[in-house]
Amino acid sequence: xxxxxxxxxxxxxxxxxxxxxxxxxxxxxxxxxxxxxxxxxxxxxxxxxxxxxxxxxxxxxxxxxxxxxxxxxxxxxxxxxxxxxxxxxxxxxxxxxxxxxxxxxxxxxxxxxxxxxxxxxxxxxxxxxxxxxxxxxxxxxxxxxxxxxxxxxxxxxxxxxxxxxxxxxxxxxxxxxxxxx
Numbered sequence: 465x466x467x468x469x470x471x472x473x474x475x476x477x478x479x480x481x482x483x484x485x486x487x488x489x490x491x492x493x494x495x496x497x498x499x500x501x502x503x504x505x506x507x508x509x510x511x512x513x514x515x516x517x518x519x520x521x522x523x524x525x526x527x528x529x530x531x532x533x534x535x536x537x538x539x540x541x542x543x544x545x546x547x548x549x550x551x552x553x554x555x556x557x558x559x560x561x562x563x564x565x566x567x568x569x570x571x572x573x574x575x576x577x578x579x580x581x582x583x584x585x586x587x588x589x590x591x592x593x594x595x596x597x598x599x600x601x602x603x604x605x606x607x608x609x610x611x612x613x614x615x616x617x618x619x620x621x622x623x624x625x626x627x628x629x630x631x632x633x634x635x636x637x638x639x640x641x642x643x644x645x
Contacts, residue, residue, distance in 0.1 A: 466585035468505060468637060469572060469599075472515035472551070474591030475609065476502075476537060485519030487529065489536050497625040498609070503544045504629070504638050510579060513537075513551040514571040516594070520555035527555060549579065567597035572604055587619070587635060589628075607631055 473479045473486065478493040480486055505511065513534075519525050534551045541548055552571040556562040563570040576583050588599035589607045593614035599606035600616065608618035609628060622628035632638050 465579070465581055466509060466587075467575065467579065467581045468502075468509055468511045469575065469586060469588040469604070470502070470511065470513050471588075471590040471592070471595045472513050472534075472537065475589055476513070476541070479591070485517070485522075485524055486533060487519055487525040489533060492533060492536055492540075494540060498628065499541065499544055499546065501625055501629050501632065502541070502546050505546070505632070506637060506639050507545075507547075509637060510549045510581070511546065512549050512575050512579075514566065514575070514588075514598075515551065515553050516566050517553045517555050518557055518565075520553075521557040521560065530555065550575075567594045567601060569598055569602035569604075572598060572602035576602075587632075587637065605635070 470476060475498060476495060478495060486492060517530055520527050520530055530553060538548055552574060554564040554571065556565055558565065575581055583602055583604040587605040587607060588595065589609060590596060591610035593616055596606045596608050596614060596616050596618045605619040607620045607622050607628065608614065609622050620631045622631050
């Protein structure tokens, strides 16, 4: 079975400035143009979120606060008929050198093990070089939706929401009724 894997910050909601973290519910600002596209995904394809959240490791927020923020995001997505199977979060510091922090592939590999996902048929949508490297490390297809130049070649580069929609249609992740959208 194939799956869609999404990064959180920069894909579902806007990123904070560099070296800042979303630590409060009020800081969640959705990327509605992406969410509109995700609402067209085939309902029989599971969707997951993986996210590095080192703000917990730095003591800027508690894991409980991260869970509250993630639940708010899940509720918003569900209100748009987007159902996330599970959010996998790495709360370690970059210096911890853990196996779950992107670009290491452990969160994606865990999804594959937990849900019997075929990673070669799956796609990871991210907005950073770290995300694309993570997908590559997991032998998963990738869609880069970031604006910055990166030093690794993704499977696809979608420079705007329409290109993202086109790629998802090419890969047959979009509902048939939305083919002409």
